[in-house]
Amino acid sequence: MQILKSFFILFLIVTLAGCAEKKSVRSNQYWRKLVSGMNDIGRICRLDEPPVKILTSYDRRGGNDDFNHYIGKTPDGWWIIADLHGPGCVTRFWNTGTPTNHKFRLYFDNEKTPSMEDTIINYFQFNKYFIPPLITHEQGCKYSYIPIPYKERLVIATQPAGTKSGNWPRLFYQINYVDLQPSNEIESMNVNCSEEDKEIAAKISDVWSGKIKYAFETRQEDYHSQTNIPHGSNSDLIAIAGPWMIRRLEIEAKIDSKSVAETERQFRETILRIYWDNFPEPSVETPLGEFFGSFQRRINYNSIYLGMTGNVFYTRFPMPFAKSCRITLENRGKNNAEIQTRLWGENIITGACGYFHAAWSRSLPQDIGKAHTVLAAKGHGRFAGCMLDVTSMDNSWWLLEGDESIRIDNEAVPRWLGTGLEDYFNGGWYYFNIMARPLTGLLFKSPFRTLQYRFHITDPVIFTSAIEMKFERGPDNASRGIMESVAYYYLDKPQSAAFQLGDADSLTPPPDPLEEISLMNCVLNSERLGDYFGAENRIAEFLETHPQTPAKDILSLRLLAYRERRGDKNVIGEYKKMVQSPDVSKQAVEQAKLLSWLHENSANALLASFCNSRVTVYLDGKKIMQADNPEQLIVAPINVNKGTHALAVSATWSREEPWVYLCLRTAKGDIPTGLGWKRTRQPGKDWEKVDYDDSAWETVDRISRDIPVFPYLKVIPNAFVGMQSAGGGMNMAEWNDKRDTIYFRKKFKIE
Template identity: 30%
Template sequence: MKTCNILRPLALLCLMLNVMSAYSQNKYRWTDELALLRSIDRLPEYRSGCLIEQFSSYDRTWGNDDGFSGKYSYLRKEDGKLVIAEMKGAGVINRIWTPTPNDNMLCFYFDGKKDPGLRIRFSDLFSGKVFPFVKPVCGNEVGGYYCYLPITYAKSCKIVMEGEGLQFIQIQYRQLPGTKVETYDGTFTDADKALLNDVCNTWAATSPQADTYSNGRSAGTTVSEKTITLKPGDEVTCFESNVPGRITGIEIDGGTAFEGPDKNIILSARWDDDKTEAICAPMADFFGYAYGRPAMRNILMGRSGYTNYCYLPMPYDKSAQLKLIYRRTEGTQQPPVSVRVKIHHNTTARDAKTEGKFYSSWRRTRTPLGEYHTFLNTKGKGHYVGTILLAQGLRSGMTTFFEGDDSTYVDGRMRMHGTGSEDYFNGGWYALLDRWDRGHSMPIHGCLDYSLQMSRTGGYRFFISDKLTFDKEIFHGIEHGDVNNSYPVDYTSLAFYYSDTAPDSRMQPAGDLLKEYQPGRHTFYPQLMEITPDGDIQINNDRGLRISTGNSGNLRILLNDIPEGRYKLYMSYHETSAGTGFQIWQRQKLITDWRESHNDTDTYREDVYMGEIELTAQDNSITVHIAKNDNGNSLIVGTVTLERM
């Protein structure tokens, strides 16, 4: 009897330990979120009730103080410190972004505890110096600093900055109601480290392959290949299936056929009995080209070599059909196009209870003043996974249309409000050297193009672990201009999402919508001018481009990206007490004879007419010649502007 009495407590203790162990194993860890950053096969899965929300420094008065002053960069002060985010309930932080990191300490207080569970310099979230905040899951480029390392919490999380200085910030998190979440504690098993290394290798791939994502429901694929010759007016089926399954990869090699100002070749896809196409977009736009050139190359979509690829899984219930359509342009001679198509697919049917179908929304609009540009406005159940945007300003000058904030309304409430358009794409500081100043591709985001003189830019961003869930409806859009949608812009966008509901209708890419807009006026700003000095001159940035000489010298200014033609040439410059004379040449041709920039009173001369020039692909520069005289030895150039004749 005594033996039995002793064994019973021991048996009960063992049972309790087993239960606790099972409970622990069933907990949702930060590594479960981490795995999603490579589990592209799971993108179609629904997440009911797990809504993405965001703390950000956006101007609550709908102005443009989205972080400049720091007024809206925190919730409140506690003991001289800044509370910048506070989440209640189980959840996970998926993304932290800023273009203005500092070395102040960040403290993450989990589950109401008095001591921080994570304490780290703000800058070290992105530096790659502190494990597990490593590159490329964390890092910086195109002016923005980003962190996609997931941070989980069981009950709550409060983020506090030890310091008074904070500007632009976005902290994106997801609620995990009803989930047994294990709070991030900074301890790592060998398996944790191996998983992180695997995710980093996936993100670092420069030439993505379909096989990388052949896991789970995307496993067991076969490849259907076809070579097609398209003639203007043709509509050719390149893949068709009449059995349930999913497409796991699209690879299309068309050489340079999709490049250029005309986007006449369309990709179309339709699932099951849907009345509306799931995809209907110009090939160039769908694969992230920018203004006639390939520009996007990330882990999911883009162009590598001559292969245009998309590895977003596309499940269907009964049937699938992909077509290539070659739109005819009247009055234009269009050559036939040879295209090699590879479709990776399997016979794993969509689970209608747990997965949505893939859809994309292509839109090109000269968005009316006062209205948002809409990426997606739809009803149903699903989640948003990606955006491609091309933004062409309709007037010359600084690209202030990219001051516009993104907004996301889900199921009747605003969930996210951004701080600027390049911020939305994890970038920052457009028109500044080595920031948002040219195209650059990152694993899931990037800049597609930036040209001040053409008044255009573009970006892309994919939402993987942080896909935007909606149970009833979603509006996702972006402003154009710093306030009140006040800047005229020609927007082309693609929204990628999964849903249980096909779109009722869609914009059809045809006619003038397939032609790139060509501005008639182009302005070059000093900070991004491509210049070559010659002779006795010195150059610095002083209210513009200051050219100084001890005797005489030349400065050549390249006029790149501008269409060929005849233009009127204007230049803005400062008249100063140290100003001297200058001439403008186009190679060996004198455009402007000696002009004086000396004035006892500092005066800014804006858009002064200098003459006419002819631009060709070979003759696309001007040269400013200055010489020291009795009045001074310098010239401060503001802007150079070309106006098509």
């Protein structure tokens, strides 16, 4: 489903900026306690936290119009979207679909005048107090994890939406909250946050982002093993006695194969199992790569609980146990594997902690008419989050329009009814950009496949006897596709994983009928994520499985460019050999010349253009190139000496989904388009020259979706590593007139 732009985040931004009306004398001591508690990422295993509830704008008629639904009106006609009776706390707020001047109100404790009435534009005015990842504006929406406690009552109201054609603005929202036990220490939040309050929130951001390490991560591992696992065999990696709590698990695998495709496949064909307290069945049973978020191929990324650094998978899910822990791997692949396993942990186990479980699930196109089940489990426990990989077989993104539901304790109607697949993962509008955040992320997007994750740390999904978590297969479960997931959850005692893996055929990766067209999309995805290892590996795998591809020479040249990026100076000589070879394609020779020429003089530079609009590009007032091709990167050699310079571009609308993307590569680094550039519709004379005063121009504060934007799928391969992924595409709001020309500028200095 679709995602919305959050008016609530504004409240948080303004709150942190201390710009609200100073009418409250509340101390915020309780708020500080709540925020400080977010430091403890180990709390996700506790079963005694208050269960989260949710209010959303889901379609009450069961359709796909998950917007503009409200529960009442204020005396002056504003829509009430939440009326929460305390004590309680809002733990997450997500929203999209409203303009920046849309107003909202927050009423605490039956007050007649709201503690805040403001517009979303304040989000931009006070962005110096923006504290990602606690408050973030991305993927076409805004969301916040900053807690909003209320002692007696909290009412959230907004201006009416749906007043224009097509029911726009479309107000989408999700509000997670928990009920709290009455206590004298609970007080409603004081929206006039102090500097101390902001510092506390900023520390949480550093912890969640990994800038601040936990004590157990700063010392040598507690357990280490090296295990050789022949193909077709099972082996124990580690067996330890309890009581103990695993706080970090690392697994590093070396596959004995020269084939890139076989190596990547083997991470899917190697099965991870974990057993607790001598229970005969594994509580964790998933493909090794998929457990750590690397579906189909390895992905280097970082999140709060899972990731991969270099060749090392890691998890920081806490795993307490009373008697014993045994971790095993089954090697179903064709090759032998050498495994390094490292564990960090502690003896302290406090509170009602559960046993960690994880289960892999898969549904196929023939399952049309039925939702994909992420988790179906019985007992007392907590759902901690999931990875979800979605591949459409209909050549469309309609599969992402399906909603999630969570049914607790066999209730007749699920208490959690979502507004769309991407919305659950803090995204929207079929996603904008690849990114990995602490609690949510989009690790892959290419026509027509997405890989996303979410973890529930401050919004605990607690169940007493049963849980069922599902995603629709598009509206009415009518979309054909393959959905694969890993559910992470805790139970009060060890049980077998919710789903058991079948035979080898069940692990066959989903087909990619658009593989050749979308190859460069996949490569650029990896680069934007910072996973240059994955980008290089993907090209090597493609060349192995498509040896006759017409792009063979260009892709081979790009592999050389990745080696150069890793610091291999010998590559310059290999560029020159390709230039002189009669067997290399003309296109590869031309690009090899440019890559070689770039290193001949420190003033040499390359200017690249990738635009879906008619552009003319200038450097210091001199016209460099004209372009208009949504499939191809155009590159020109130029000279850029020391001093101040200006890149300038005029762009005229030529077709749907316009964007402008440039990247200037110099000896001092890349200068791509993106945030901080200037734009206008009405430039003055000599606007393209260095000394032109562009201070009155608007500053670019948003970038487009990752380019190319649908419906443009193909990107012609090239050898210019990083030049197509360094920044973002630029456009202009309401840029839909073929006569309309937008002007962009960027001043920069070469030292």
